[in-house]
Amino acid sequence: MKILVATEKPFAAAAVEGIKKVAQEEGHEIVLLEKYQEKQQLLDAVADVDAMIVRSDKVDKEVLDAAKNLKIVVRAGAGYDSIDTAYAKEKGVVVENTPGQNSNAVAELVFGLLVFTVRNFFNGKSGSELKGKKLGILAFGNVGRNVARIAKGFDMDIYAYDEYCPKDVIEQSGVHAVDSRDDLFKTCDVVSLHIPATPETKSSINYDVVNLMKKGGILLNTARKEVIDEEGLLKLMAEREDLKYITDIKPDADEAFKKFEGRYFSTPKKMGAQTAEANINAGIAAAKQIGAFFKDGCTKFQVNK
Template structure:
């Protein structure tokens, strides 16, 4: 597109993994690529860091690009997001400034795998037992057997369906609910369709959230639904933090209304050690690891590289705006 060399910044490369996940040498002829490991949360600092960037690769929704930020980056021509959707990017503002936004493919399997890691960790008290044995303790908890119990899924898309298969393999009764789920699609996934969201929360021994965050689903899991859960039941969220009313969750934890909750997503990320949810021993927290695997990163950044090469050739691909 131009004979001048371009600058590219790959943001939020927390594990310093992006450089090894793709053959960036393919850009040596035209683009200088820098990898930023830090999370830059302050808009002013982000704008300063990206002043000379013609291309930015944003890793999922870790960094927000609102209209004001985009307006302050006059050199920006291409914004690549890993995944084919990014709620942290103002797509209309980018389009109005002639900034191309391209995406990459993604795979739901890693998030389904983490969901089961969290369910099993809670059910068998893996973290306190592992820490306990190092401190000289031996068998301090009673496990929560999964076979014969009910797994309730809120959302039965790619990730929810994968989680359902494992639940069935464990001998669980699997039920699901979503606004548009019908009996035929539920049967195809090998699950029961719950008659209502309330019925799902009443019957579930483990409730796992796999819904898309929309204005309609924000705060979906509220005080009413949490109040319907069994005191012995567990809640898991590897989808989006906004699906749960956080104040209502804190209230139910305070009164021992549920056995535990596992969270991989938070309202503000990276979250801080003073997050009020961390005051409860029954909260198992992980730092948004759902998609963070070697295979996913290889797909993300190899396709981000493809997006950049296509843009340089004047034929952008996977355009989202």
């Protein structure tokens, strides 16, 4: 089988070698398309492949129509909103993700950003400490659980809410389970977002929700840009000079947010999975899942059933 690794933001070299090794052991051919600049390059590359491994690359209707032989797409990472999963299902194409492979990398980034924030972006002025602060984790999946694990080392008071995770599971992890998202925002000094972008969550972090935060609150988003109601958050930050918004996903309204100097920070590009370890883990997991699919028909991580 022919497997295309299509990555506008390439994997680490070690990850590519690992992917090749796994594929070759299964008798598959690997084709690389890295740092492509035009969509047509992707459309040409998918024409005769049986499988694809992507990162944040868009796999829309046009790409799926161009891929006549495609049977499976694996997103090397957790979020898969860049793939048209419904249309893939219509076409009989399996879509999978690799949950958990980037989790530690994202969780460590959360605390890199948090320390940077509470120390006033290292501007030389006196800041504050994370010890004793109340941290709220919105969604207690793989990333959320790693965030909780690291937060314990900072001696933070940890709270979480997840609509789909039982409260007793959260409590068993040594974390306070709250009854609702609103309770989380009311209770915590810092709220870290780890929700996917779905029809239910898009623009759900809005003016009213964030306004529930206590004075000096920090909202941290390493999840998805789409979950933020940017217009509402801009309005709130103009009204409340105590709030801070920190993210590794540059907002559409980045220039407007920049006027809140000392209260807003965004990395130039999404950084959550940008570690060599996460690259390697997710890439090799994707290759193994494709191998299992062609060998045994395994679709354990399918997200478009």
